[in-house]
Amino acid sequence: MSRSWERKVRRNSNVINRQRKKSGTQSIAAAAQRIDRFKGRNFILPVFLLLFTGGYAYLATIPAAAPEGENVTSSGMFWLTIGCYFLLAMLFFFRRPYLSVAKDYVGTRRMTGDKTLYASSIKSISVQPGYVVIEQAKGANWVFSRAINRFPTEAMAERLRAFAKDHNIAFHEKAVK
Numbered sequence: 001m002s003r004s005w006e007r008k009v010r011r012n013s014n015v016i017n018r019q020r021k022k023s024g025t026q027s028i029a030a031a032a033q034r035i036d037r038f039k040g041r042n043f044i045l046p047v048f049l050l051l052f053t054g055g056y057a058y059l060a061t062i063p064a065a066a067p068e069g070e071n072v073t074s075s076g077m078f079w080l081t082i083g084c085y086f087l088l089a090m091l092f093f094f095r096r097p098y099l100s101v102a103k104d105y106v107g108t109r110r111m112t113g114d115k116t117l118y119a120s121s122i123k124s125i126s127v128q129p130g131y132v133v134i135e136q137a138k139g140a141n142w143v144f145s146r147a148i149n150r151f152p153t154e155a156m157a158e159r160l161r162a163f164a165k166d167h168n169i170a171f172h173e174k175a176v177k
Contacts, residue, residue: 037100038156040149042092049089053082097149101159104167106134108142117142119163124170127157134160
């Protein structure tokens with residue numbers, strides 16, 4: 001298609017999407033714009049932070065060796081520290097990990113931010129019950145687990161199988177023995 005034709009199609013689809021949004025129906029999207037997002041839930045790090053905060057608070061309530069020492073729990077800095085650890089645990093709990101699969105790339109959220117991996121830099125995709133592993137040509141593998149982050153690995157496997165077929169990427173599926 002020529003670029004002018006693509007612009008006309010994009011403009012007309014935007015008009016139709018606005019009308020469909022007003023009527024409450026789902027918008028149409030081109031295959032290139034469709035992104036499947038599989039969300040998980042991070043619960044191990046928040047639980048660890050809450051346990052750490054509880055241990056810190058418990059150790060702070062043990063009386064000091066010197067009876068004339070100031071009580072640590074009465075200071076504002078102690079409660080600020082407790083509150084900050086609690087907020088950090090909430091941040092990690094509500095900031096859900098995800099895997100998004102688009103036409104020519106996959107993306108996820110890591111500790112340092114959102115990462116994108118294009119099809120040309122994917123070496124293979126391995127699927128086994130409860131795990132999905134995306135092996136990069138360069139760099140560390142991306143591992144998505146049902147046990148750790150509560151990802152829907154079966155649905156992810158189906159979508160990644162189609163992605164691998166479209167881009168001629170090696171797809172390995174391991175069955176339970």
